[in-house]
Amino acid sequence: MSEIRTFPDFVKRLVIVVGGLVILLVVLFGVLVNTVPVVSEFNDVLLASLSNPGVMLAYLDSLGVGLNSTIFRIVVFPGFTWAALIAAEVIWFERKFLAKMQLRVGPLYAGVIAGILQPIADMIKLLFKELTAPARADKLVFYSIPLLLNAIGAALLAVLPVSEAWIIMRSDVSMLVVFAVIGFAPITVLLAGWASNSKFPFIGALRGLHQMIAFEIPMLIAALSVVLLAGTLDLVNIVQAQSSIWFIVLMPMGAIVFFCCLLAELERIPFDLPEAESEIVMGYQTEYSSMAFGNLQLGVYIRFYAMAGIFTTLFLGGWHGPMILPAGFEIANQVEWFTLKTLLVMVFMIVLRGVNPRFRMDQLLRFGWARLLVLAFVNLFLAILILQMGWFP
Amino acid sequence: MSTLSISVGPQHPGSGHFRIMVKLDGDRIVEALPDPGYVHRGEEKLAEYRNYIQNIPHFERPIVHDSSNILFAYVSAVEDLMKLEVPERGQYIRVVMAELNRIIAHLYYMAIYGIFVGHSTMFMWPMGDRELFIDVAQMISGQRVTFAFLLPGGVRNDMPEGVKERAEKACDYFEKRLVEYEKIFINNPLFERRTRGMGVLTKQDAIRLGVVGPTLRASGVKADLRKDEPYAVYDKLDFDIPVSQDGDSWARAWVHMEEMRQSMAIIRQALKDMPSGPVKLNLRGQIRAPSGETFARTEASRGALSFYLVSNGGMMPYRVRLITPSFRNMIAIPHILKGLLLADLPPAFWGLDYWPVEADR
Numbered sequence: 001m002s003e004i005r006t007f008p009d010f011v012k013r014l015v016i017v018v019g020g021l022v023i024l025l026v027v028l029f030g031v032l033v034n035t036v037p038v039v040s041e042f043n044d045v046l047l048a049s050l051s052n053p054g055v056m057l058a059y060l061d062s063l064g065v066g067l068n069s070t071i072f073r074i075v076v077f078p079g080f081t082w083a084a085l086i087a088a089e090v091i092w093f094e095r096k097f098l099a100k101m102q103l104r105v106g107p108l109y110a111g112v113i114a115g116i117l118q119p120i121a122d123m124i125k126l127l128f129k130e131l132t133a134p135a136r137a138d139k140l141v142f143y144s145i146p147l148l149l150n151a152i153g154a155a156l157l158a159v160l161p162v163s164e165a166w167i168i169m170r171s172d173v174s175m176l177v178v179f180a181v182i183g184f185a186p187i188t189v190l191l192a193g194w195a196s197n198s199k200f201p202f203i204g205a206l207r208g209l210h211q212m213i214a215f216e217i218p219m220l221i222a223a224l225s226v227v228l229l230a231g232t233l234d235l236v237n238i239v240q241a242q243s244s245i246w247f248i249v250l251m252p253m254g255a256i257v258f259f260c261c262l263l264a265e266l267e268r269i270p271f272d273l274p275e276a277e278s279e280i281v282m283g284y285q286t287e288y289s290s291m292a293f294g295n296l297q298l299g300v301y302i303r304f305y306a307m308a309g310i311f312t313t314l315f316l317g318g319w320h321g322p323m324i325l326p327a328g329f330e331i332a333n334q335v336e337w338f339t340l341k342t343l344l345v346m347v348f349m350i351v352l353r354g355v356n357p358r359f360r361m362d363q364l365l366r367f368g369w370a371r372l373l374v375l376a377f378v379n380l381f382l383a384i385l386i387l388q389m390g391w392f393p
Numbered sequence: 394m395s396t397l398s399i400s401v402g403p404q405h406p407g408s409g410h411f412r413i414m415v416k417l418d419g420d421r422i423v424e425a426l427p428d429p430g431y432v433h434r435g436e437e438k439l440a441e442y443r444n445y446i447q448n449i450p451h452f453e454r455p456i457v458h459d460s461s462n463i464l465f466a467y468v469s470a471v472e473d474l475m476k477l478e479v480p481e482r483g484q485y486i487r488v489v490m491a492e493l494n495r496i497i498a499h500l501y502y503m504a505i506y507g508i509f510v511g512h513s514t515m516f517m518w519p520m521g522d523r524e525l526f527i528d529v530a531q532m533i534s535g536q537r538v539t540f541a542f543l544l545p546g547g548v549r550n551d552m553p554e555g556v557k558e559r560a561e562k563a564c565d566y567f568e569k570r571l572v573e574y575e576k577i578f579i580n581n582p583l584f585e586r587r588t589r590g591m592g593v594l595t596k597q598d599a600i601r602l603g604v605v606g607p608t609l610r611a612s613g614v615k616a617d618l619r620k621d622e623p624y625a626v627y628d629k630l631d632f633d634i635p636v637s638q639d640g641d642s643w644a645r646a647w648v649h650m651e652e653m654r655q656s657m658a659i660i661r662q663a664l665k666d667m668p669s670g671p672v673k674l675n676l677r678g679q680i681r682a683p684s685g686e687t688f689a690r691t692e693a694s695r696g697a698l699s700f701y702l703v704s705n706g707g708m709m710p711y712r713v714r715l716i717t718p719s720f721r722n723m724i725a726i727p728h729i730l731k732g733l734l735l736a737d738l739p740p741a742f743w744g745l746d747y748w749p750v751e752a753d754r
Contacts, residue, residue, distance in 0.1 A: 101514055102513065102521075103518065108496060269513075270511070272511065274415040276736065280735070354514050355577055356511075356512065356583050357587060360510075360736045361734060
């Protein structure tokens with residue numbers, strides 16, 4: 001083929017390539033449909049589902065990947081795909097919202113509406129970048145960290161009650177599962193800094209370790225007061241216990257403590273010390289490039305969504321909310337209220353990022369150990385008081 | 394005791410074109426030595442091969458966002474050698490340009506200060522509001538950054554119509570914005586927590602180390618060349634010199650903030666009092682300064698800036714010595730960084746008003 005020199009040349013080449021692909025696909029698909037029985041069956045179902053979507057759902061059910069199967073819940077909704085979509089659009093929203101606060105316009109060109117496809121474009125850009133690692137890095141650990149961080153975020157999704165009916169894993173002790181998974185994050189961060197074999201990532205990792213350990217304990221105690229009031233460790237039952245009154249109304253102090261700890265665990269401004277870019281470049285993420293960095297960011301934002309979801313579950317009444325969809329859509333109404341509340345929590349965290357500088361390490365640790373821990377204990381005693389006086393129905 | 398030594402810069406988002414060699418004990422700085430010279434260009438030697446007019450754009454280069462103030466000292470030195478008397482309107486326009494430049498440079502300072510403590514909004518706002526004053530300066534001079542507007546004997550051209558209205562509009566808007574800056578940044582409890590009592594330079598130390606400009610005034614010394622040795626028409630204008638007794642990083646940010654207020658007051662007065670008349674002397678042909686030597690200094694946005702000029706009667710200066718405020722302030726870096734945490738390094742050294750290009754010349 002000739003070189004592309006002008007725009008018409010480019011269009012010609014485009015037509016040839018795209019047209020060739022379409023023809024190739026049609027031929028291949030035709031051969032497949034007529035030879036492989038599963039594909040031909042799928043083809044029939046596809047045609048039938050154009051008039052009646054129920055056919056497709058029933059067919060997927062028969063294959064074991066339908067809406068009620070565990071695999072669908074893990075992979076699509078309310079599992080990884082859903083969380084990744086929310087994460088991507090929260091990245092877009094964060095950039096757009098901060099831009100509005102800062103008198104800028106933010107992402108503008110990718111996608112038709114206000115650069116809404118910018119995260120996707122960024123991901124494609126990252127995919128095409130060179131994957132590098134420091135020469136003396138521990139390669140195996142170094143490259144597994146982004147996946148590990150993703151896994152830690154996604155593991156939280158397993159117990160997140162998006163609605164009564166949509167939950168991946170119902171467990172009597174799902175609260176313990178949450179804290180077990182959260183406990184993995186500092187180890188991952190430390191490993192990331194250590195495996196990079198570089199100074200700034202190592203300092204960032206040590207900071208992350210200090211910070212997460214300091215804030216885990218007040219977080220645990222604040223959550224303990226919720227468990228006391230609800231009388232259960234099951235997140236679904238905790239939400240059901242809030243049907244009349246949300247725990248944020250009963251224990252505003254506990255909610256504030258939990259929220260601060262959440263910010264610190266997620267390393268968001270004003271607690272973004274492990275990745276403070278003017279001090280230690282990018283912290284433990286410094287040496288990552290290409291899609292390894294993309295995965296790291298995805299993991300961070302999936303954790304962001306999951307943790308905000310846990311705050312919603314514990315203090316904001318989970319899926320409870322007035323019925324605004326028509327009757328018959330109760331489950332959809334629950335999902336919608338849960339998502340709305342979670343997004344609201346996330347927006348609040350983003351606003352804080354816009355108006356605050358960051359803490360210093362000693363101030364942060366003093367804040368965690370000397371203020372939040374005390375407040376968490378006070379809140380625990382208040383919870384016991386509420387329970388003993390029978391103020392909570 | 395084992396220490397970890399790291400280089401902050403020259404390829405670090407928290408440095409400039411220079412390096413601080415830091416020795417850390419844990420997270421605490423044991424020793425911090427600045428290593429300047431990455432952008433040394435030999436401005437003084439180069440000036441010996443350029444005539445007096447060619448040296449105007451040349452001397453803007455050490456500090457592009459404060460270009461009028463550095464030229465102010467240079468043209469004053471040349472005028473002093475040539476015994477020129479600048480027309481009054483020219484002097485007023487010079488003052489307006491100098492104060493516009495002071496605001497532009499201070500806003501730059503605030504923006505970098507914001508990002509160094511992790512405050513992204515405080516990075517974007519001043520960078521956006523700078524445009525207002527850059528626009529006014531552009532109306533006057535035709536350029537946006539390096540104005541090259543001051544000449545020996547006056548300024549390049551008269552102001553066009555409408556500058557006064559435009560400048561007053563910008564000042565009105567920016568005075569409101571400054572209140573918001575105070576709310577979101579200067580008086581932000583987190584920012585105060587970070588910078589209060591950090592990097593303290595006492596009055597005695599400040600004088601002993603010879604720091605200048607807002608850094609000196611933040612340490613409680615009321616020293617400003619615009620008041621102490623009034624040049625141009627500063628003695629006819631009414632303004633204050635903000636002085637803080639704290640001497641810490643917060644006080645330095647506050648002094649910059651208040652100086653912007655005073656600069657706006659000066660701009661308003663200068664535009665109001667400005668007489669009509671010529672703006673420059675008509676110098677014909679090649680400028681040749683008679684032999685002799687002179688010393689001129691002005692208060693640039695970062696502090697006292699001095700020019701020592703020797704002429705042997707030729708077309709080009711025989712020797713130029715340029716003493717910039719950043720170089721004087723750099724001496725305080727190891728002094729204030731010792732004992733701080735690594736996290737305090739960027740805001741602490743930026744608070745000193747150190748600009749590597751200006752210091753290296």
